[in-house]
Amino acid sequence: MSGDEAQVGQGRLAQLGVTKKLFQDALTQATSEARMCTDFDAPAMPGITFWSRANRYLAEQLTDPDKQSPVWKYTRRDSILRVVHPTGSHAITAVSGAGGVGELDSKVRSKNPKGRVMAQLVEDNVKFERSGQVVIASRDEIEFGGELDSMPLWFLLYGRNEDGRLAAELSLPVKMEGKYVNEWSERIPLFTGEDPGFDLGLLDSSDDGDSSDGGDLDFEVRSKPTT
Template sequence: MVSETYPASGGKLRSLDPEHWQQRLTELDVSIDLFAQALDMAAADIRSCTEFDAPAMPGFMFWSRTNRYLAEAKVHEGWRRTNRDSILRLVHPSSSHAITAISAAGGVGDLDKEVRSKNPKGEAMARLVEKNGQIPLMTADQAIFGKQLDDIPVWFLLYKWQTGTLLAELSLPVKMNGKYVNEWQERLPLALPDLQDPGTDISLLDDPLDSNEPDVDVELLEG
């Protein structure tokens, strides 16, 4: 297939070539299998929710567990996890980029349609998104992450359940309008295998807004 690019939100270019998408995933040290496994395991977990749980529990659990399973799959390769500002980031060993999973609305995985974060985000997310793609300065975070944590570009694993099918893409945000992230430098659709419908609504809430909770880095211990 011949690679083709066309303008995306913010005047950036995006490719229509699936081979290019796969190449970019490899460059980012991730894979479709990684994301499919994390999303599938999170969906299995929320099937334990019942009508006696809080209404937002399935959505919150799906968000949390997806990020957890991504971390558990990659920490043994040197990736590091942080929850600063309640943004569950998984940081590459080189500190070249990070990944976080959030729910999305719109045309997830469809480059002909607009896509945005499903739920409103706060000031910490706005600062983070605006810094994506900028050259970082050496600061106090050097000792831990190799650079200032918020200067590490963060890719979003966007997910959406639609008529029993899970849609997903890995995309690099560059701007928020209002409280929603909706402009992207690059979007990589993910051709997920068929995953079983979780059988419950995960759209009510996916992550908390900014908080003043302390940063916690989780180390997974071998039993």
Template sequence: MVQPPTYEGPRAARRLAELGLSVEMLETVFERAEADVRMCTKHDPPTMPGFTRWARIVRFLREELESDGWTYDNPANQPRTIHPRKLLAIVVKSGDEVTGFDMPGLWPANRNPIGEATRRAVDDNGQFALFTAEDLPGLSKTPMWVLLYQIIDGVVQAELSLPDKIEGDRIGHWLERIILPAIDLGPDHIGRVGPSRDDGGDTDAYTVEVERKEG
């Protein structure tokens, strides 16, 4: 399996800058989100910490980028954060155990199943790899990137990556991956609790248990 271009360290920082983003800003987003997650208690529903983390990452990403001219929308209940010149739109999803690591022969994937809105956007990304929006006017003019994250022992492993293929209910192939430095949330972080989906998602998506498939 041919690995997509994968950026880490200084190369990742430079690639993010080309997209109007920075490592420091994304670290701030995750840290602000975790501060709100810590407000959850044992009296909340078991899925509250995970859902709160996802929702606050979406919110704080928008807040951090608003002053730079980024906008947002929510088609089919899929929250997108959109570059001022529509170079990209970012959606946030929780990822599997490969997320945030460059592991030859393995691809990261979203942990929860996708819905039709994500499927259409990823299909459009795949067409962008072959054509342009001018060649195929039906394509979305804004490629969708995914801010994919997982929490391991209080550490965020995350990446901003460009998908182009769906396998079943999961993203199965990536055109490009930008891996972020690990972010230590400290000893009092709240991990994932409960089996239900914790990343919002499209209105027609549903929750199933899936096994990681090696490429």
């Protein structure tokens, strides 16, 4: 990435109220915790731990009044872990990516399938982009009702590059192919770190991010026979 591109990225992050260091610190802490998993843990545990801790440490930094002003808010509604900007202009969630994460010349998509709630949020991002409300959608305060679904949702995408090193970008999704997010209106490269030593994207959510709405499971309901 050129110096001009880096400067533009820094300015865009400032508009969104975040910094590269914020994301790097959160993902570095998540890496340290995931590395504590051993072969006695479930096979998916490092990936689940990394996903959960990445969102946790991002939230802890942004909701701490001693570290962040103004203070962000946090929600786990629909099992989508999100930090929400104080003005309600946008939200951010950390998820694993596949492809050229952090490389603007390469394609990237979400590594794991997403459910109906995430699909609706991605579709809504297109509406915000067309209306010019991607950055600022002024609100005096946030009440987690319909407003939560009425703001752009950015992805903190993380993954391992061809060298096995941790890479990250902040991107705004606008389209899904099947259950995978694969088109973005903006992509902001963040950093490339060291090799975490485990599969970052092995199950990065509890249930496609949509466990509370039943996901995409179908159940057959039968009447109990009478005696």
